[in-house]
């Protein structure tokens with residue numbers, strides 16, 4: 001009796017496992033197919049580009065894939081690529097960290113101190129509506145044309161995105177939730193640590209993800225305006241020599257850097273919010 | 287504080303005001319609550335005078351929208367009554383009455399904490415050492431039948447399981463009085479019975495005062511020492527009945543108990559006009 005029961009349970013488990021396995025398998029097959037189509041797309045795109053630049057349009061305007069690849073390869077070998085990319089990464093990264101740290105702190109503070117938020121709101125909005133890159137000339141005046149000027153420019157841009165998102169996150173914490181915590185004897189510090197911050201995390205990461213391309217804008221624009229190193233400089237330099245392929249090569253390098261930064265934020269996000277993964281994995285039900 | 291209350295608190299004897307009994311824990315005196323909304327003001331409850339004694343298991347039952355949750359909110363100090371007073375141990379309830387534990391109608395679990403983490407919260411606030419807290423949480427989760435789900439996040443639980451998690455959290459911080467707002471509404475019949483037995487046993491063993499809101503009359507009678515029946519909105523007390531059943535009654539056998547059957551039948555009659563006459567509001 002017990003034995004048959006056990007074996008039924010066994011088969012049920014087996015079936016379930018198989019179901020999960022076949023679901024995974026299907027998902028993987030689908031992923032592979034999508035990868036193949038993407039690859040085909042890239043190949044076709046490059047081929048068309050190459051042919052066009054050889055026979056249809058002057059490569060002065062659109063560069064040439066083989067040239068671009070050669071430039072990138074040469075830069076990679078000579079260390080140029082690594083040098084300039086690391087300068088830009090440092091600017092973007094430090095600016096990103098500085099801007100988001102200050103943004104988060106300010107967002108939490110204002111989110112919890114409503115009066116203060118109301119007082120400074122119009123000033124913040126005034127500053128926010130200013131395109132931050134317009135500050136670059138001022139920053140050059142204050143900080144020179146070294147890498148710190150790009151860091152501050154990036155930080156200013158990132159600050160607002162992270163600040164506004166953090167603020168919204170903190171404000172969206174349910175008052176009922178806070179009341180419940182207070183009934184349990186929670187003090188402001190408990191509420192901050194156990195409710196406000198974790199519930200704002202989703203929003204903060206929203207802000208961080210949005211900020212990645214902007215961090216690069218800060219760094220690159222800074223370099224374009226005044227610099228002798230960084231990917232922005234590489235770009236400006238190529239443009240100065242009317243070397244279209246080199247310009248494309250610099251753009252590709254910038255793109256790769258952006259992807260790497262995006263990826264890093266995603267990894268940290270997953271680590272910081274394990275419950276999100278649980279929600280995503282859950283099969284849909286209504 | 288209104289002058290009348292200040293006077294009552296003063297040592298001057300005023301025998302004409304009904305004195306609050308020494309054993310009274312929560313006392314509603316002439317309580318009314320009006321909510322100001324966009325559609326104008328809305329009276330949720332009016333003229334509630336009700337004493338809840340220490341160690342008592344009281345159920346509040348009435349049609350939905352009659353202001354049961356509102357009464358619990360006032361006892362917890364979330365807001366003040368518009369008229370009258372709500373006091374706890376003879377003192378007017380101030381915002382956030384920490385002597386009560388409140389299991390709200392929505393469970394308000396933290397979505398980023400797993401079951402263990404959620405039940406752990408009140409213990410973390412009290413500063414209970416981690417190892418001890420873990421042990422206590424483990425026991426509590428077994429009590430409410432959530433073993434095996436310690437690592438699940440609220441989004442992965444059913445409505446009933448979330449309720450049980452909220453109950454475990456409530457019991458974790460061991461308040462003097464428990465305010466429970468339709469705690470077992472989302473549970474299936476068997477589990478509901480199990481939880482009713484469990485909560486009554488806990489209340490008896492630990493000498494807790496329980497104010498238990500439900501819209502289910504059978505539940506209201508079966509687990510109560512005293513049952514307060516409300517009218518439709520604006521809610522007011524229609525009837526207070528002492529439930530003449532043993533304190534250590536066997537809830538499983540109640541359906542065969544004549545006293546229980548007669549009492550529920552009688553209260554059904556009392557609530558029935560409310561159910562038919564939707565036009566009275």
Ligand SMILES: Nc1ncnc2c1ncn2[C@@H]1O[C@H](COP(=O)(O)OP(=O)(O)O)[C@@H](O)[C@H]1O
Pocket residue numbers: 321322323328329330349350351352353354355356357519
């Ligand atoms: N915060 C609030 N603001 C406005 N109206 C409310 C609020 N809380 C409750 N009400 C209204 O008061 C009435 C009683 O609500 P409630 O106490 O939740 O009833 P019950 O718990 O008995 O179903 C309802 O009509 C509800 O719409």
Ligand SMILES: [Mg+2]
Pocket residue numbers: 351354355356391467
């Ligand atoms: Mg209610």
